[in-house]
Amino acid sequence: LPTGLAERLRRMTCVREWLWVRGNHDPEPPADLGGTGVAEVALGELVLRHEPEEVSNSIEIVGHLHPRAKLRLGRRTARLGCFVTDGRRLVLPAFGAFTGGLNVLDEAFGRILARDFRTYVLGQTTCRRVARDLLLHEPSLSRQPMETMGA
Numbered sequence: 001l002p003t004g005l006a007e008r009l010r011r012m013t014c015v016r017e018w019l020w021v022r023g024n025h026d027p028e029p030p031a032d033l034g035g036t037g038v039a040e041v042a043l044g045e046l047v048l049r050h051e052p053e054e055v056s057n058s059i060e061i062v063g064h065l066h067p068r069a070k071l072r073l074g075r076r077t078a079r080l081g082c083f084v085t086d087g088r089r090l091v092l093p094a095f096g097a098f099t100g101g102l103n104v105l106d107e108a109f110g111r112i113l114a115r116d117f118r119t120y121v122l123g124q125t126t127c128r129r130v131a132r133d134l135l136l137h138e139p140s141l142s143r144q145p146m147e148t149m150g151a
Contacts, residue, residue, distance in 0.1 A: 006032075006033065009033050009034070010033055010034055013033060013034030013035045018034060018035030018036070019036055019037075019038050019041055020035050020036065020037050020038070021037075021038060021039075021040060021049060021050055021063075022037045022038065022039055022050060023050040023051075023064065024050065024051075024064070042058075045058055045059050046058070046059045046060075046061070047059070047060050048060075048061045048062075049061075049062055050062065050063050050064050051063075051064040052065070052089060052091065052112045054111055054112055056089070059088050059089070060088070060089045060090070061090045061092065062089065062091055062092065063091070063092045063094075065091055065102050065109065066081075066093060066094035066100060066101045066102055067081070067082050067083070067084045067091050067103075067104045067109065067119075068080060068081055068082060068100075068101030068102065068103060068104070069082045069103070069104050069119050069121050069135055070103055070135065070136040070137070070138055071121070071130060071134050071135065071136065072136055080121040080122060080123075081093035081095075081101060081121070081122045082104065082119050082120055082121045082130070083119070083120040083122075083127065084104050084109060084113065084117055084118070084120075085113075085117060085120075086113040086114035086116065086117040086118070087114075088114075089113060091109070091112075091113075093122060103137065103138045104119050104135060105136075105137050105138075106138075119132070119135065
């Protein structure tokens with residue numbers, strides 16, 4: 001982390017109860033930042049966890065899949081980090097420099113989100129909803145796009 005951001009986090013964690021949801025890239029928070037690592041946080045019906053559960057009665061905020069949207073922008077295309085939600089589950093984008101991204105049309109999202117999910121792409125200072133017809137598939141040897149699945 002940049003020094004200024006790390007210092008800001010330390011100031012926040014020393015005056016509040018601070019919980020870090022553990023992930024596969026971050027099994028424990030850095031000791032010098034403060035706070036406690038937990039597998040998940042439940043706040044009534046809302047559960048924050050790293051990896052989504054395929055079957056869940058909770059409302060979830062999750063990471064792990066690192067959604068990216070491939071979009072047609074005129075004659076060009078762009079791959080952008082994004083939030084994706086169906087109203088019961090929100091999947092967060094990756095904010096780190098060393099994490100990849102999984103296309104929102106990948107079957108992994110089809111297993112955890114309703115077919116009418118919504119995509120919100122990140123800009124430098126904005127977050128905007130993207131129409132479904134602007135989303136593009138990406139070729140993959142190991143995965144099927146959602147439209148070809150039986151679900």
